[in-house]
Amino acid sequence: MNKLGRLTLAILVVCAALWFGAVQLQKSQGYTKNNTLTLYNWGDYIDPSLIKKFEKQTGYHVSVETFDSNEAMYTKIKQGGTAYDLAVPSEYMIEKMRKANLLKPIDHSRLTGFQNIGKPYLNQPFDPGNKYSLPYFWGTLGIIYNDQLVDQPLTHWSDLWQAKYRGKIMVVDSARDMMAVGLIENGQAVNSTNPVALKAAKACLDQMAPNVKAIVADEIKMYMVQNEASVAVTWSGEAAEMLANNKHLHYVIPEEGSNVWFDNLVIPKTAKHTKAAYAFLNFMLEPKNAAQNAEYIGYSTPNMPAKALLPAATRNNPAYYPSQKVLNKLQVYSDLSPEMVGLYNDLFLEFKMQH
Template identity: 50%
Template sequence: MKQIYLLLTLSLIIGIGALLSTRFIEPPLGEGDSAIHIFNWGEYIDPDLLDQFTEETGIRVVYETFDSNEAMLVKINQGGTSYDLAIPSEYMVEKMQERDMLIEIDHEQLPNLEHIGEQFLGLDFDPENKYSVPYFWGTVGVLFHPDKTDLDFTEWDMLWDESLRNEILLVDSAREVMGFSLNSMGESLNETDPDKLDAAFQKLVELAPNIRGVVGDEIMQMMINNESIAAVIWSGSARDVMWENEELDYVVPEGGSNLWFDTFVIPETANNIDGAHQFINFMLDPENAAQNADYVGYSTPNDAGLLLLDESEQEDTRFYPTDAQQETLEVYKNLGLENLGIYNELFLKFKMNLE
């Protein structure tokens, strides 16, 4: 019996000791300490910048991570947390705004906002950028293996090519999949005309023999392992995959695609609103934006920061499309529940049509 007592007491002592030891690794916040709580995607910021921010402003950064917009929404919505800054994607900004979960951003406190390219401001999901400031942006395109196919995917229609039998992966997301089908027909990916949506659905059904799977996050690992020739995927994920598997290439087909954003927002749970503004402004500084873009690898909306990146990077039209290409990109509009329902329903029908 002594063993058990010993085991339990020892475990308790080590446990409490480990908990206390964290105080020495990172001193806890005292009463007077100023700090901001940031809620971000995993591996989505250069950690050196956090230290630099603390050095410059004296504000400590408490950093937490999430892995999906929905998970973030639940954590913030439920309360019990006090995040001063979060980084959701644009559709989630809209949702949070509808639920009155966001605090207006004071543009006067953000002098560095001028560095953000005009084409990235005032978009549909937040017309006056009242609640959000763009952090990174990207597109939807085709990630493919150039050695295994002669197609270059400059047109969406090439996905329908017979040589790609059972070789295409799609992300499991209604708007993206319906969107590229609409784009391939020269329509807008915000189309609400039921006939056109139905035509897009019919076209997707024709694509069915080429589709290997409609998958979630696994799509990245599957592409890294060369399990498929092509995948319709977000540029950010494509970038991550191409770091692991250098044989792959990414292209945004002509005829339109989606323009997505991850943005800074200040949730209503914030305690340190000034600190949050300071942090946004700090990240908008061209040098910091460039350093961060270099670390994360996504496309920065910071025009001045972009000029500080390597030229090869700046001229990479796969991730920084030319102005002409950018014209064809569209942000998702909030189509309302009813239309979204149609999108989801058609997408579901399409998935059920697959083998």
């Protein structure tokens, strides 16, 4: 054998040894293709130490893939290229996935701790009886303001239209959420499919346009924490992170009401490791784990014993755990037809083009 042949053989032997070693390492850790759980989640939406704890406790290996929108997640699952064992869609998308026959029913007899979920977070219109989904986190859309940069607290959506906030307000780059603000301000439902009402909501937002500093996403956190903006429209969990980094910030749910959203765990129809999926669902139903996750993420937990384990300042904060009176004024998004989604997006784009 010549030198090149010996070198090639040596490389092949090393590669084979490395591959064999990796396989043996995975086996020694209990990881094989058959006991790997594939979780499809939003980015940074679970405490990484809980993943490690679950792996250590159960012997399952967790492979996490992330998405940045419900629509992207829906498309990937519908295409069926990857067999995800669990996914975390929002309420209206659960309704859409259910209608498209993309989900496996959840066998409640295999759940331990389902009774830990509070009744207000169960049996929602998007999944009656929680036949296909298990609550993971929930939150609201609201207003965050800096008490050093405003002369009085903001308590109504209408406050955003005040002339004194000209060029000072940050708003989220989300058609559904900002159209909801316009609809609520006009006394309409957030799921309106009336073109006249939707155009009126957009016209209402147009009147607020001079007050808008920027239409952004994650950048809101930086602007608010660094005192570079006075007011913003944002989600409760994002606000929690901002409040933790700036004592002058306050989050409120406007008195007229707002959107309440739910992110739930579901088992896609293509899931291959159902036993692992139930093990993970039961792991996350444990109050200690759910509380740890809520502290890490900042959004509200639907797990009532877990809520009791949170710091008093968190569990007693009406901005994150509002009273039933406030909850009664909150509206859940419904799945809209593609045509209606297109109209919402088009109207919002027209509003954005002013900036």
